[in-house]
Amino acid sequence: MSFLSVGLNHERASLDLLERVTVPDDEFGKALGTLLANANIQEAVLVSTCLRTEVYAVIDRFHGAVEEITATLADITHVDAEEIAPLLEIHFDRGVSNHLFSVAAGLKSVVPGEFEVLGQLRRSLERAEEEHAVGGELSALFQRAIGAGRKVRAETAISRGTTSFAQATVDLIAREAGSETSGTTAIVFGAGQLGQGIVKGLRDDRFGFDRIVVANRTLSNAQQLVDELGDGRVTALTLEDVSTLVPTARVVVTAVEVPQTILGLTDFVASPAPVLIVDLGMPRVVDADVDALSHVRRLDIAHLQQVVDTSLSERREEITAAQEILKVEVEKYLEDRRSRGAASIVSEFRERLETLRRNELAKRESEFSFLTAEQWEQVESLTRSIVAKVAHQPTQTLKDSAGTDRGQRMTEALRNLFDL
Secondary structure: OOEEEEEEEOOOOHHHHHHHHHOOHHHHHHHHHHHOOOOOOOEEEEEEEEEEEEEEEEOOOOHHHHHHHOOOOOOOHOOHHHHHHHEEEEEEEEHHHHHHHHHHHHOOOOOOOOOOOOOHHHHHHHHHHHHOOOOOHHHHHHHHHHHHHHHHHHHHHOOOOOOHHHHHHHHHHHHHHHHHHHEEEEEOOOOHHHHHHHHHHOOOOOOOOEEEEEEEHHEEEEEEHHHOOOOOOOEEOOOOOHHHHHHHHEEEEEEOOOOOEEOHHHOOOOHHHHHHHEEOOOOOOEOOOHHHHHOOOEEEEEHHHHHHHHHHHOOOOHHHHHHOOOOOOOOHHHHHHHHHHHHHHHHHHHHHHHHHHHHHHHHHHHHOOOOOOHHHHHHHHHHHHHHHHHHHHHHHHHHOOOOOOHHHHHHHHHHHHOOO
């Protein structure tokens, strides 16, 4: 049983490609079902966020599984496998643990140390569980990675400063719009975790917005945020109702996932003043045709990099400390996994030998009817001792080599020899 992770992320792929391979929420069930229908994939968890689409799997054959996962991603997202394959980041066994733990700690994020990724990993695991696509091994890997991510944030200052998309977005707006926002309107599309964080940040006195509108498909979710904040400047509208307000906004932020663009040139052509758009949607929510308008400036995730670089320079030492914590946590996890794996095969092996011992004695019991009960117990004891001695060396060797290539070869040999 081996782990494999295959996917695309912002470190290797363009924003355009990442946008096209993002798997919508309503496609997760289909994607997981397609993955499990492959011959070499036994368990699977799909992680698909604005900057990361990855499959984590328990597999039989490495090359076969890589091909199957690549083909599945191509099929689900309608992007040619030939375009995806050269940019894939692939990890195997121990590498999967190292990678996922780093993802959970926020070390693989555009904004190092960001919190959102923990919730994304939890939700990805929950979806796989709902679809019965994940078993004990992969579930344990994700749970330990999430635990390690929490530990990094608790024991280091990696969360200091700008550590989330929401914070980075607010800082970007402050840098780009500055004092020009005083007395104006801001519209935030999306009332999810990211949208909520942005709305809270825009309430800061440095902006001076007169009105902050939260637009969401489900009005009750937006209204819940409004009620929580208790700020008279913040109101909630549906995506349809907010359309008439868009031309009056000084700042428009999109933090919502929709299958196609919902804003374009016609929405901003009549705007009486400059408009700053920050499009965080994947796929993008604002059509690129707005770039033709001289009074409109459209930014996206790529523009967050300067904000991120500034924050990153302030936390170099904390990143190093986080990496040291992860090394220890990965080793603990792998040791526990080796112990579980060795215990399982050893238990099966010993049980198999004990079954053989009992069956053989049962077959010959009538031939030894002249033995007393006490003498028969001595025979039982003798045969148990012989079995224990026969099992001792294989058992010790399996325990010592558990988790290594040699241990895996020995485990497979033992399974084949004793039909385990």
